[in-house]
Amino acid sequence: MLQPDYSQFPAELHDLLKQQLTRLEDHHELIAAALDDALLPELYQVLIGSDFVTEQLQRRPEFLTELTARNALTEPYTAATYRALIQDATQTLSSAEALMPVLRRLRQQEQIRLIWRDLTRRADMASTTQELSWMADAFIDVTLEHLYRFHCERFGTPHGPADEQGERQPQRMVVIGMGKLGANELNLSSDIDLMFCFPENGETVGGRKCLANQDFFIRLGQKLIQTLDTLNGEGFVFRVDMRLRPFGSASPLAISFAAMEHYYQDQGRDWERYAMIKARIVAGDQEKGAELLKELRPFVYRKYIDFSAFESLRDMKEMINREVRRKGLEDNVKLGSGGIREVEFIAQAFQLIRGGRDLRLQQRELRNILPLLPETVGMPEHAVTELLDAYTFLRNTEHAIQALADKQTQELPQDELGRARLAFVMGFSDWQAFVNELDAQRDAVRRHFADVIAPAEESTGDEASTNNWLTVWTDELSDEEGAAVMAEQGFDDPARAFKLINDLKHSRTVQMLQQTGLERLKAVLPQLLEQISAVDNATETLSRVLTLVQAVLRRSAYLVLLAENPAAIQQLIKLCSSSVWFADQLAKKPVLLDELIDPRTLYTPPDKAQLEAELRQQLLRIPQEDTEQLMEALRYFKSAHMLRVAASDITGVLPLMKVSDYLTWLAEAILKSVLEIAWGLMVEKHGRPLKSAGTPSELDFIVVGYGKLGGIELSYGSDLDLVFIHDCDPNLFTDGEKSIANSVFFTRLGQRIIHILNTFTAGGQLYEVDMRLRPSGNSGLLVSSLSAFEEYQHKEAWTWEHQALVRARVVAGPSQLAEDFEAVRARVLAKTRELPALQQAVVEMREKMREHLGTSEHEAQSEGLFHLKQDQGGIVDIEFLVQYQVLAHAISYPSLYRYSDNIRILDACEGEGLLSAAEAEQLREAYKAYRATGHRLSLQEQSSVIKEAEMRELRDQVRTIWQRVMQTSH
Template identity: 65%
Template sequence: MYTPNTDLVIEPLHPLLQQNWQRIGDKLNEVEGIAPELLADLARVVVGSDFVTDQLSRSPVLLQDLLSGDDLLRSYDDDYYHTELNNRLAAVEDENTLHRVLRQFRNREQVRIIWRDLTRRADMRETTRDLSNMADACIDGALNWLYGSACERFGTPQGIGANGEREPQRLVVLGMGKLGAYELNLSSDIDLIFCFPENGQTDGEKKCLENQDFFIRLGKKLIQALDNMTVDGFVFRVDMRLRPFGSASPLAASFDAMELYYQEQGRDWERYAMIKARVVAGDKEAGAELMARLRPFVYRKYIDFSAFESLRDMKEMINREVRRKGREQNVKLGSGGIREVEFIAQAFQLIRGGRDSRLQQRELCNILPVLPDSVGMPEEAVDDLMRAYEFLRNAEHAIQAVADRQTQELPMDTTEQLRLAFSMGFEDWDSFYSRLEMHRADVRRHFADVVAPAEQDEEQEDDHSAEWLELWDGTLEDEQALSYLSEAGFDDADAAYKQLVDLRQSRTVVMLQQIGLERLRAVLPALLEQVSHTDNASETLARVLKLVSAVLRRSAYLVLLAENPGALRQLVRLCSASAWFSEQLAKQPILLDELIDQRTLYTPPDKEQIRNELRQQLLRIPEEDTEQLMEALRYFKNAVTLRVAASEITGALPLMKVSDYLTWTAEAILNVVLDIAWRNLSEKHGVPMQSQGVPCDPNFIIIGYGKVGGIELSYGSDLDLVFIHNADPNLFTDGDKQIANSVFFTRLGQRIIHILNTFTPSGQLYEVDMRLRPSGNSGLLVSSLKAFTDYQQKEAWTWEHQALVRARVVAGDPKLQQEFEAVRAEILSAERDRTELKKEVVEMRQKMRDHLGSKNTENTENPVFHLKQDRGGIVDIEFMTQYCVLANAHKYPSLTEFTDNIRILEGVETCGLMPAEEAQQLREAYIEFRSVGHSLTLQGRSNEISGDELLDSRELVAASWDRLLG
């Protein structure tokens, strides 16, 4: 005779324990050998669940069955449910038996899951995964049995396969919501969508059906098998309302119809729902194809801040429903409940999931931990949400375990409240409710931080919004509009007014859908107000409206600005300072996301951070997806460049640091591009052999010349590159498709150039110039180190040795880098005839001046000065430093150590080759010229300035030139 241990249950629940124990007492006597620990568990379970008590009272065999397999004590493998249910279904011969077997299987497993949940032998995630796996098994098992039966009656549905031949079609069942995310609760409905690959007919001998008709009939049978209430209960309540067009549409749709619907009719809430969609039964392979086709609907390539707007609308709709039905004490829908935690995660999935594949997951518990790294959410907030979510889900399960009923309402009855508190591990209701309220308060706070409406910008008064919109709508007379713009601070009101009118009357605006117009009107007042406060308001407006025009058809970017007043302020500020900045954003609006966090906007990553950030971004992309890798590289380069430019514009970064950051970015990208190109080729052809039996690893380097070699990159600089390998050209790769080493390295070089040069939707990475390789454009694309050395020693012109002064390895094999540096030092340190050297340097400089310098520097009314090429400019300083190295390195080898002009000039001074004062003046002039050049680039102007600017520095450089090379 088994008796309950009342010490394990709080005293007010003793009557409930005795009552439920009596219901199963006689049946327990028929069960052999219940261990004491399981008797203790049983006391907790019968207090917590009338459903389990009812199932055990009906069938003593059930408890014996669970005990004999230790199923109450062990976790199941994911495939257990499928295997076990298929074994039971193997002998089923009719639908009534199918229904009975499914329900008995479900009831047995439901008892086990509730038992393990209430006794905490399973945690929340195991409970939800077990429930979801059981649902998958029931849906798939029932579908397979019913499909076979339907095919016997009507024939097998047919479609046209990839080879053009007829092939059988099967139903695809999508699980939505909690089922799709493996988050099913103890009494969930299951939300399903039925679809099939393509239209066609069955091949029945007596009666043929259209595929859609066949699958609709099959779907109805499946719903009956799962949903019908029989003497054994039900399996799962089935909800089909999430299918395209809802209850008014056919029960099953083809893949083409599904794709067309979501492309043309899909609404925001359906994107939200599709985040969790998963193929749970039927043709898994075809289902994967469908999910790939629907992914662009769910995850947009751009940063989509419109998700906040739609989620707010959905939340408000739920709030109204909660208030109307008095559900404030609902742990799912009430304030601070489960739904708000889900909204937080899914908001960021919708916003950034297209750019960050880590967010393209279904389970909330996998998404939340990613948010600190992906979107900058504080770790403490994620910890709060994870704890709250687990507590709320456990409470939900405890509520539903009582009667296997779909409810999330906190009980009002005192005994039921105590039962819930006890199941949750508390001694009384007040203790439980206090903890519940703490968690709900955390959720409310974080939900407000993420999804609450954007606060009104402090600098923008609501009073002005109406006036700005009147101006935009054209309701003001022209004179009134011009007067308003002038008073607001626009320096050229006529130009500003024309820009606004032109935009309003443009075809793009006229053809905008209503949602786009609403978003434009929502952001315009704040935008115009901010622009009016700039010193060059009319010019700034032109730049900002160029960006607005570029994003009108992707109006989620307008929502981004409306949602983030700080980002809007930064946009206006930076566009006011730089035409280049606005042009970059117009070309790639996704970069607007970089404006949101000022902490990162004005603090570009250092060299190591650049490498780490790039590596982290690329880890999210499959190695074989070269196209996506190329897009990611372009976004990364543009994002870092934007942050560098913002820092330079605001004075946070000096010129030399700007060039450092831009050069470090190029180096990081070149190393990654080399890895991608090497992997592509070696997977196809194997690895080239350095010598017999010794593979290359990779025995290949990329040498940067010019600005990248001199660590002096600017915005939009191209890359002067040379490729060198150090393998035996007569050997072959070791793959199945062998090619000669020389062919491999040539293709490697071509692949690198392709990745860098190709224009994608995000533009070009870098323009590559390979003319500095041995023999220029007529030479081999990739040289061996020996061939390079021979050429430099025997054939190279003086100007090529000048270029070598600024050459350094920027990517590739460290060992080969050392060998190249030794060759470079040897060539630069060779003793030269100074007279001949001077003559050749001066002649080359004159040729460049004639061909590249300004054409109107003298005898004109408006003379100009070309910063780089005219006399006294940047190239004069570069040629002087190169001459000093080539003329003196045989005596002073240290002159070959550095490739940048500033440190070379420092070396020239240290070696006593130039007076300290003169060297210092040249360095200052060089920095000044380059700083002006950067400023011109950011303003979208050429390298020409007025002829009366920088006169002192120009004369100083010209005088040094005359002393050294005149």
């Protein structure tokens, strides 16, 4: 029997140890025989720290005998040791299916060894992370060698194109390790971030079936992932994440060196520079891989000193901070404040800034970089020492957390037993002693991170002013006394202002607040009132801001955010004063308060490329299969950026046209990501649709935007008019195990896209989608092939459908299919048409719309009202004029259909002489004025109906031009 000396362990862990030993009672003799007197006490220590080890020994007690027979618990391994172990275990195997159980058994045994040595401190943190990385390298490379051989036997060996001597060289795959694997810093339960590539395009030679090199390596990569990642009764080898590859989940699994170099040269983003610091060839053709990384080095390390890296890393860290706050990850030792990620950011900031000039900084391992910083960038020696100590402590804590159940988590335990186990493993007498040390280490990281990357914002305040405002809150003032105080402070409606504060004070929510929440409210209220009193519409602004305060009272961390960021309060008051829409958005989604902290980002919305890169980076951190979390991330992203655009709009930083541009770019970035997500989910379930017999489709599907989206004219509340088109044979099938007809695949793909966009979640609705402009409207197929779409447009479409096509353009999907669509659009718009019939159809449709949607005759005449969009001389008149000109004259003037937005089409009409310069200018000015007013009304949550006198001159000009161009005899 195993008989521990329980006096060596904390009393609260005695029952746990007894339970673990009871689970192993059938194997006590075997285990005791395997361990000498020095190792037995370590066994009890490991059983306390790891349910995973207990479970594995319960299933396979012989693991210990095998490990001790080769002194594996007491001696370190080298990279060669791991490789030899895996090669010996797999050398006689002849199929991928046979590999899987052997690899898993070996991984579980070696995981026991690594956890044992880490928890007993036979191995320090650096040794553990290095050995884990060596083990991963060996598993990937040996498995790849076997699978490459199996695939060559079936498909032939891939070769590149012929060289000058006419010879073709065989090709092997290159596997790039990213993240912690690339940096030789894997933790005890890491997934592995990989990218697959190959030297050159070509085809296989000598197999039963010839394949293009890319197809061969995609299949090889898929099988490698399946062999390592699949979870079965034996567990898994490593969880594999491929989302860091160029273009993410929507791209081919393996690409050529040329494609990879082209991507990073033309499309690479700042966050990808950060990621590529750690890139390392972990398997496959090491020589060719080294050549590739050398070619990519200029993308990562700039020749000049690049201080913009500070800003990029600061932005990345702020995004992580928002995620931490949103998900409540403060107890996460990796992502939380003062955590592992901040230490990494400090090192990598200086690598990105100076690595191009100082080659010593071009290393992957953080533990190698930090000691260089005193000499290379002047960081104090004591700061580096503190950071290294903190990093070691935090990584040891991370390992202790993960050793418990072999799960990838960095969250501190919340239960008493879990805390006692962690404190014991970390060498502390109790939880409080551990927490004290953890807090000290995190404080050190937080301080140094603030010094390097994120200088803390200093708060200012006037004590006398604070006390004055608190009087309104704390003293029992009569209505008259309260109103008098508010009048002294400059409120335009002092009685209402005091009532608003008094109502909040006596509300049930405030009465039920805990003391902490009340203190936080009292800390921020004087700052809010001081800023509000300075605006012109102070009382209305107070009403809007207190609605927000009411919304966040039970989540008072938001009050702390405001109290500690005076600049955020300043922006809040300025924007809420200007827009009730802005105030309502914040009240509905208080998490957006984060966006107010930095005015630089608040008033400088990112451009289209930056939007796409930022969204992609956020989605990369979410498991591909977690659709719910992906949907929430998309909704937050949209709300945050719409808020930024509104802030710039309200303050006049952005003109109308730019506001619509940004809102349209935002929708496009989201649609591209939604298409990638939906495509990935469908392909995972059903395989890829066949474009033609034997040729899988990469992504032959486009999303076409109509209306305001197509015309680059989105507003704040716009829905999306969409049409879905594919370019595969609808009669073929997908190539997956659950194969379905292409037509069914694309219909379900369209349904999934709509579901992601339309569904209401905790974060609201992403966009309302209108599909009525597809061929045959609501009675037609949800998704059409391009050829069917063209046939419908030529043979069945109504005039109004051709009008709609004027404002159509591809907003997501592959460029080749987009070009094909544009060619179809051009052919349809440039058809020969009978002008009288066309004119009559356009006018009749316009009159029908005006009758149903415009203001009534009574409203127009007696109340002098004008509907900006639908009434005579309004927005739709201009749009119909433009569409008529395109349909009537595109056959002669191709410039008319080059663009889909009204302003540039009006420019083309002027250029071709269809409108005089004066008429074109009048229409442009009216269109912009109407839309600017519409934007302003949206921000005030008012309808598009205004007093006719405000726009009378512009309206008369539009009506005059309409009558000249569209006069008819019917």
